[in-house]
Amino acid sequence: MFEVKLPDLGDGAGDEAIVSSWHFEEGDEITEGDDLVEMTTDKATFNVPSPRRGILSEILAEEGDVIKVGEVLALLEEE
Amino acid sequence: MPQPQRKFPPWIKKRLPAHPQADRTRDILARHRLNTVCRSAQCPNTGECFARGTATFMLLGNTCTRSCRFCAVEKGAPEPLDVSEPERVALAASEMKLSHVVVTSVTRDDLPDGGAAHFAAVIRELRARMPEATVEVLVPDFQGSRESVRVVVEAGPDVFNHNVETVWSLYPQVRPQADYRRSLRILKTAKELKPQMLVKSGLMVGLGERPEEVEEVMKDLLQHGCDILTIGQYLRPSPQHLPVVEFLEPSHFERYGEIARRMGFRAVASAPFVRSSYNAKAVQKEANSK
Numbered sequence: 001m002f003e004v005k006l007p008d009l010g011d012g013a014g015d016e017a018i019v020s021s022w023h024f025e026e027g028d029e030i031t032e033g034d035d036l037v038e039m040t041t042d043k044a045t046f047n048v049p050s051p052r053r054g055i056l057s058e059i060l061a062e063e064g065d066v067i068k069v070g071e072v073l074a075l076l077e078e079e
Numbered sequence: 080m081p082q083p084q085r086k087f088p089p090w091i092k093k094r095l096p097a098h099p100q101a102d103r104t105r106d107i108l109a110r111h112r113l114n115t116v117c118r119s120a121q122c123p124n125t126g127e128c129f130a131r132g133t134a135t136f137m138l139l140g141n142t143c144t145r146s147c148r149f150c151a152v153e154k155g156a157p158e159p160l161d162v163s164e165p166e167r168v169a170l171a172a173s174e175m176k177l178s179h180v181v182v183t184s185v186t187r188d189d190l191p192d193g194g195a196a197h198f199a200a201v202i203r204e205l206r207a208r209m210p211e212a213t214v215e216v217l218v219p220d221f222q223g224s225r226e227s228v229r230v231v232v233e234a235g236p237d238v239f240n241h242n243v244e245t246v247w248s249l250y251p252q253v254r255p256q257a258d259y260r261r262s263l264r265i266l267k268t269a270k271e272l273k274p275q276m277l278v279k280s281g282l283m284v285g286l287g288e289r290p291e292e293v294e295e296v297m298k299d300l301l302q303h304g305c306d307i308l309t310i311g312q313y314l315r316p317s318p319q320h321l322p323v324v325e326f327l328e329p330s331h332f333e334r335y336g337e338i339a340r341r342m343g344f345r346a347v348a349s350a351p352f353v354r355s356s357y358n359a360k361a362v363q364k365e366a367n368s369k
């Protein structure tokens with residue numbers, strides 16, 4: 001199982017972002033580099049791409065949730 | 080806890096790198112105890128730039144003596160000057176294998192020279208340890224001190240950058256402790272001291288300025304010896320900062336870029352996510368090719 005974490009947005013560990021929308025649903029097949037989820041900070045919207053390929057097995061951050069850098073957004077089942 | 084969504088137009092969207100080698104950049108910076116404006120100012124390009132292995136060093140501490148209303152850098156009592164910093168910058172820059180090193184600083188109105196000698200020491204260290212790298216300094220206004228500009232210019236940077244940040248009429252709201260004319264004079268002084276050195280400046284748009292005012296700034300900059308111009312969208316770092324008055328569409332940035340090139344700038348970067356240091360290496364190359 002691979003954990004997709006919120007990457008650095010620029011402001012260090014205390015940085016956080018709000019989940020605005022998922023581009024996929026649980027069970028979807030993901031290719032490396034696919035934009036998984038859109039997040040917003042005070043400054044801008046960010047697309048978070050998937051660093052791996054696999055099946056999106058579990059979404060751990062719902063739309064509207066505040067997520068800190070390094071926190072897990074979703075789990076990928078690697079084939 | 081769910082919070083109200085912040086809404087941005089579709090072009091205010093960045094893609095984070097899928098493979099953030101950012102960790103490596105972050106690690107080098109931490110080991111050498113260095114600040115970057117990327118982080119301190121919460122630059123939205125940080126993920127992209129760090130993944131590319133670039134960053135802009137911020138000298139003289141993490142606390143600024145001015146209180147500009149657009150900027151996320153912390154404000155307050157400054158930190159003591161650290162004489163080991165120039166060497167640490169040069170060590171980090173060579174570890175990062177930078178071919179173009181950009182250094183800036185917080186504004187240090189408490190130091191008699193505004194930090195000019197410190198900038199000069201950094202340039203000298205970089206020259207000594209990385210003779211092939213080009214060096215760009217992004218300096219504060221040194222309260223208009225010609226002497227401070229001279230100290231920095233004589234250390235021999237390839238690019239001398241000082242941002243006017245906004246149009247004249249918005250200075251009281253945006254940069255209350257700065258002075259538009261004084262910033263222009265800084266650029267002019269630098270160019271006069273060394274005409275072959277590239278002089279660069281930039282501004283944020285979306286703060287309520289009128290297009291005619293932006294064109295006025297372009298004319299003023301050219302008249303004061305500026306070769307390179309950057310224009311980017313102002314983005315509010317937090318609800319405590321100045322609000323964004325307008326998100327300009329990408330076509331407006333292109334138009335400003337065309338106008339500036341036609342007026343005679345040697346290189347122009349104008350797009351929503353352009354920052355003064357964004358893609359600085361490519362911008363410098365463009366200017367040098369003319």
Ligand code: SF4
Pocket residue numbers: 116117118122123124125126128129133134135354355356357358
């Ligand atoms: S644009 Fe400049 S300040 Fe922003 S991350 Fe890149 S190098 Fe840093």
